[in-house]
Every structure is written in C-alpha cells, then in structure tokens.
Amino acid sequence: MTPEARRAQLVSAALDLYGARSPEEVAVEDVTRAADVSRALFYRYFSGMEELHVAALGSVAEELIDRVALPTDGPLDGQLADALDVFLDVVGRHSRAYIALLRSGSVVSTGETDAMVDGVRDHIVDLLCVRGGVPDPTPLQLMTLRGWVALVEGSVLVWLEAGRVPAHAELRDWLVEQLFAMLGVTVARDPDAQFSTTPSALGTSR
Structure with missing residues (x-):
C-alpha cells in the first residue's frame, strides 16, 4: 500500500469511528484496531490523534x-x-x-x-x-x-x-x-x- 493510500485508510477508519462516537472519544487504539495496523505504523503517518482529527x-x-x-x-x-x-x-x-x-x-x-x-x-x-x-x-x-x-x-x-x-x-x-x-x-x-x-x-x- 502506498503512503498516500495508507494515510487515507487511517483517515477513513477515523471517519467510520466518528459515525458511532464523537471525535474526542476516539483514541489511537481505536483507529489502529479499526484499520488493522500497529501503533508504530500509525505514528509513521500521524504525530497523534489531534493531527488525525x-x-x-x-x-x-x-x-x-x-x-x-x-x-x-x-x-x-x-x-x-x-x-x-x-x-x-x-x-x-x-x-x-x-x-x-x-x-x-x-x-x-x-x-x-x-x-x-x-x-x-x-x-x-x-x-x-x-x-x-x-x-x-x-x-x-x-x-x-x-x-x-x-x-x-x-x-x-x-x-x-x-x-x-x-x-x-x-x-x-x-x-x-x-x-x-x-x-x-x-x-x-x-x-x-x-x-x-x-x-x-x-x-x-x-
């Protein structure tokens, strides 16, 4: 998966999670679980949840x-x-x-x-x-x-x-x-x- 596609995947996972709860209630663990990626990979693309939000x-x-x-x-x-x-x-x-x-x-x-x-x-x-x-x-x-x-x-x-x-x-x-x-x-x-x-x-x- 290209870096652009991976980043888009994480953004899409966050938006899907927002469908069930407010953005401030979504944590890194929720996103990595939804996207089926590791925390280490998450932090290669985003410095934290604020940047992903x-x-x-x-x-x-x-x-x-x-x-x-x-x-x-x-x-x-x-x-x-x-x-x-x-x-x-x-x-x-x-x-x-x-x-x-x-x-x-x-x-x-x-x-x-x-x-x-x-x-x-x-x-x-x-x-x-x-x-x-x-x-x-x-x-x-x-x-x-x-x-x-x-x-x-x-x-x-x-x-x-x-x-x-x-x-x-x-x-x-x-x-x-x-x-x-x-x-x-x-x-x-x-x-x-x-x-x-x-x-x-x-x-x-x-």
Missing part, C-alpha cells in the same frame, strides 16, 4: 467544497435545492465530524479546523455571488449571503442533534425559501442589491 475533519470540508456547486443556468431555486441535498447528504454521513468542525469549544477544534470551516463558508458565498451575477457584492448583499450561510450551519446543527427532524426535504425547501426571503428584504432596502434572478421570480420548485 484535523486530517479527517479536513476531508469532510474538502468533500463539501468539491461536491457543492451551483451551475450558471437553469432556475436558481432548483439548483439551490440540489446543492442543499448534497450538503445535507455529506453532513448526514459525517454528522459527528461536522458537529466537531462547527463547535469552537470542541477539544478537536484548532486554528486549522476553523480555517476549514471558513473555507466552506467562503466557497458557498462565492458560488452564490457568481450565480447571482454579483462579483462585487454590496455590503448588504454580503451580509445577506453570509447570514444565510450562518443560518444553514445553525439549522443543520439543530437538525442533526434533534434526530433529523424535520425531514430532509422539508429542511431543504425551508432553507431555500429563507434565502429568497432574505434577498427580498435586502433588495427592498438596497435597489442596487439585485441578483441576476430576482427572488420575486422564484418559487420553491419542489
């Missing part, structure tokens, strides 16, 4: 950035719903890792993990700016988009911790409607804050 959480952030997209054509509401489906699928599969990423008080939270979260946020805001035809957003537009991303994060945390209620589709559609409602308020206050597809022309398509 960062790598594992980073892989979740990278998956979000790689998979969440908004094409430049077609109805924005449908595209946004599709993007949220992907987002909810990824965080649903890695729920404890995602919660650890967002919880600044978590013992696995570091400057690196905070930067990962910021990277995901910036990616989503950039996608919305490009899709909305606003490469240079006004202050109110930027507040609106960043505020919506914060709403998504907070809502998804509650959703994960409350047993995924409401249903996936209901949460997705509610989040889509929230963005359009927020954009509508922003446009009413700032006529220069138009997106290429205005909220009034959109309705949730699902």
Whole structure:
C-alpha cells in the first residue's frame, strides 16, 4: 500500500469511528484496531490523534467544497435545492465530524479546523455571488449571503442533534425559501442589491 493510500485508510477508519462516537472519544487504539495496523505504523503517518482529527475533519470540508456547486443556468431555486441535498447528504454521513468542525469549544477544534470551516463558508458565498451575477457584492448583499450561510450551519446543527427532524426535504425547501426571503428584504432596502434572478421570480420548485 502506498503512503498516500495508507494515510487515507487511517483517515477513513477515523471517519467510520466518528459515525458511532464523537471525535474526542476516539483514541489511537481505536483507529489502529479499526484499520488493522500497529501503533508504530500509525505514528509513521500521524504525530497523534489531534493531527488525525484535523486530517479527517479536513476531508469532510474538502468533500463539501468539491461536491457543492451551483451551475450558471437553469432556475436558481432548483439548483439551490440540489446543492442543499448534497450538503445535507455529506453532513448526514459525517454528522459527528461536522458537529466537531462547527463547535469552537470542541477539544478537536484548532486554528486549522476553523480555517476549514471558513473555507466552506467562503466557497458557498462565492458560488452564490457568481450565480447571482454579483462579483462585487454590496455590503448588504454580503451580509445577506453570509447570514444565510450562518443560518444553514445553525439549522443543520439543530437538525442533526434533534434526530433529523424535520425531514430532509422539508429542511431543504425551508432553507431555500429563507434565502429568497432574505434577498427580498435586502433588495427592498438596497435597489442596487439585485441578483441576476430576482427572488420575486422564484418559487420553491419542489
């Protein structure tokens, strides 16, 4: 097995373990047992659990950035719903890792993990700016988009911790409607804050 494949194996083992317990509850022995490797081999790739946590959480952030997209054509509401489906699928599969990423008080939270979260946020805001035809957003537009991303994060945390209620589709559609409602308020206050597809022309398509 190549060094890259072995490292990926250890990261995958950690993520699998996060499916049953919080990252801070996972120890080196748990990972080596799950990956069927020795402690000595583990320490050839990671200095300890903190470094592995960062790598594992980073892989979740990278998956979000790689998979969440908004094409430049077609109805924005449908595209946004599709993007949220992907987002909810990824965080649903890695729920404890995602919660650890967002919880600044978590013992696995570091400057690196905070930067990962910021990277995901910036990616989503950039996608919305490009899709909305606003490469240079006004202050109110930027507040609106960043505020919506914060709403998504907070809502998804509650959703994960409350047993995924409401249903996936209901949460997705509610989040889509929230963005359009927020954009509508922003446009009413700032006529220069138009997106290429205005909220009034959109309705949730699902």
